[in-house]
Amino acid sequence: MSLVVVENAGLEFGGRALFSALGLRVGEEDRIGVVGRNGSGKSSLLKIIAGTSEPTSGAVRKSRALRIGYLPQELEIHGGKPLLDTVLSSVPGRAALEQMLSDVEAELETASEADEQMALAQKLADLHEDLGHFETTYSRHEALRILVGLGFDQRDMERDIGELSGGWRMRAVLASLLFQKPDLLLLDEPTNHLDVPTVAWLAAFLARWHGAFMLICHDREFLNEQVRRIVAFEPEGVRQYKGNYENYVTARAEELTILERRAANLARERESAERFIRRFRAQATKARAVQSRVKMLERMETVELPTDERLLTFRFPPCERSGQDVFTLQDVGHSYGDHQVFSGIDLVARRGERIAIVGANGNGKTTLLKILAGQLQATKGTVRVGHNVKVGYYAQHVTDRLDLRSSIFEEVWRESAVDDLTQVRNALGTMLFSGDDVEKTVGILSGGEKARVSLAKLLVNPGNVVLMDEPTNHLDLESSEALAVALGTFGGTLLFVSHNRSFVRHLATRIWNVENGRVEEYPGTFDDYMERCRRLEREREKEVAEGGARPSAPGANAAKSSAPARPGDESSVKPTPSKSASGAVGSSTKGGTAEAIGSHAQSRAAAAEKRRDAKALRVLQRKVSELEERIGALEQAQGERSAELSKPETYEDRQRYGRLLSEYREDAAKLEELMRRWELAQAELVDQS
Secondary structure, eight states: OEEEEEEEEEEEETTEEEEEEEEEEEETTOEEEEEEOTTSSHHHHHHHHHTSSOOSEEEEEEOTTOOEEEEOSSOOOOOSSBHHHHHHTTSTTHHHHHHHHHHHHHHHHHOOSHHHHHHHHHHHHHHHHHHHHHHHHSOHHHHHHHHHHTTOOGGGGGSBGGGSOHHHHHHHHHHHHHHHOOSEEEEESTTTTOOHHHHHHHHHHHHTOOSEEEEEOSOHHHHHHHOSEEEEEETTEEEEEESOHHHHHHHHHHHHHHHHHHHHHHHHHHHHHHHHHHHHTTOGGGHHHHHHHHHHHHHOOOOOOOOOOOOOOOOOOOOOOOOSEEEEEEEEEEEETTEEEEEEEEEEEETTOEEEEEOOTTSSHHHHHHHHHTSSOOSEEEEEEOTTOOEEEEOTTGGGGSOTTSBHHHHHHHHOSSSOHHHHHHHHHHTTOOGGGGGSBGGGSOHHHHHHHHHHHHHHOOTTEEEEESTTTTOOHHHHHHHHHHHHTOOSEEEEEOOOHHHHHHHOSEEEEEETTEEEEOSSOHHHHHHHHHHHHHHHHHHHHHTOOOOOOTTOOTTOOOOOOOTTOGGGOOOOOOBOTTOOBTOOTTHHHHHHHHHHHHHHHHHHHHHHHHHHHHHHHHHHHHHHHHHHHHHHHHHHHHHHHTSHHHHHSHHHHHHHHHHHHHHHHHHHHHHHHHHHHHHHHHHHO
């Protein structure tokens, strides 16, 4: 069943058509990635589906009682309510049920007639039953699990949401949306305010999501993990592709290749016909043939190739050579008042290294970069800067230092260390500024555009050591990858903070892990670090499920401690000794018999629990085995298709080639989904074994 049907929709903004004649159906379990350049209309499409905006043409039809959860990139959040209560009360219907319960209880207190009291008592019982069902579906435990997964500490649960920073408020809204379990989830760059461990948690959570969602994200890896269909905003219009982002890239490249070949063939045919007409149009004996060629030209189709919007290839100019040891940190620590961020850091960054600084938000990644950039003085220890080190620093709030009266080109040109205008224009092109755009005044730009101007300034004058704090936050996927490629050509040293796993994996040669008040080189690869995050996340969820203490996540702040339990929380309920009718605590005339009966009952319960565990383990083992068989069969079929597709005779048979290619793509998506399910089942099996 279709949840949403977009029919022939168009949207114009400021006299410019963002898209037109857009048709889209969203089914009950669709997992859709929305891709395209910044400003192409991706966020506008989500707003139209969410109902916060209207198309200028066409229509949007939604199924009856459809529940939509929408996370925009920017939103205004007001305080006045504790974090946990904010999430719990976000579910439609809960507040109404609780209000009805309160009203009926008040009526029951004042009711004097027996019949009225009975009726109200029955109504109260029904409401309690409804609320019980509600609590089963939207439990306090589930809200806590989601909040913990998104990085909140136990003591944050009672904090007023208005006290949180913008990034943490956004996490609170995301937690509310995940808790509500809407039919359709619309996520516009949900990873922007998350750290690497939390992105991994969100990826695992969405992998288990049973509803539909549409996702805009600049992280290739995250998209590949989550989506099964791509809606792409292309120069020629909005196109749709089966599979994940990699499947889309391959299919799009094949489309363009076929179009280019078709256009070349038509150009040759047209040139041949025109040459024939020019040569023989004066000869009466060839008049019929000439007229035939003229009519053929009139009927000949035209193939318009999409406008080439590929990012310019940017290469850093050669930089001066620095000393071997760029930064040397000895017993470095930093505190803000009584709060110690980290201490005892002994690390060395060497020339030519690309170091990714990872860990949970709030643990000091940005503080460390500021210390290295000379923007902040460490409160303890020494930081030695190497010989001939020239630092280029990109901060998250670097846009405050822009001259708002300058044009974009002037702002970047002033920063340039070279006389080559092409170098400046290439840097601006990489950051999506081209043509007349470069003459815009900086003051009229959006926050994201200002961030891209700051990135362009760094590209043209990086020094020989570049420090970057979340450089991909305001970029689309293509621009993020172009920046990664550009940084790959940098001959100096790079230290950066990023939550974008694709970006980190492309660049990092070393990892500094900020965790528990320490900063240490992580001994394994980035993949090892990610596996560690997943393992600790499983342990944390298990602890939450058992109602125990929360273990530290990668990068968890050691300074945080659990808040006292709230009245009414399960953790605050103490065992109460039983009372006899006379009121004596713990009295019993048949204590020994009661203890024996209790012991026997406990033994039987333990045996039953053991049998249930063994049965669950067998079911899980059978599930893993079945998934492995299906994966093996699909892999064998894919191997056979791949071999067939590589044969020249298959390519010449276009019908067979198209059928095989379509089957290959469909099974590739199935295989990826089976692998995801196998990984989850295997992890669960390991936990239960």
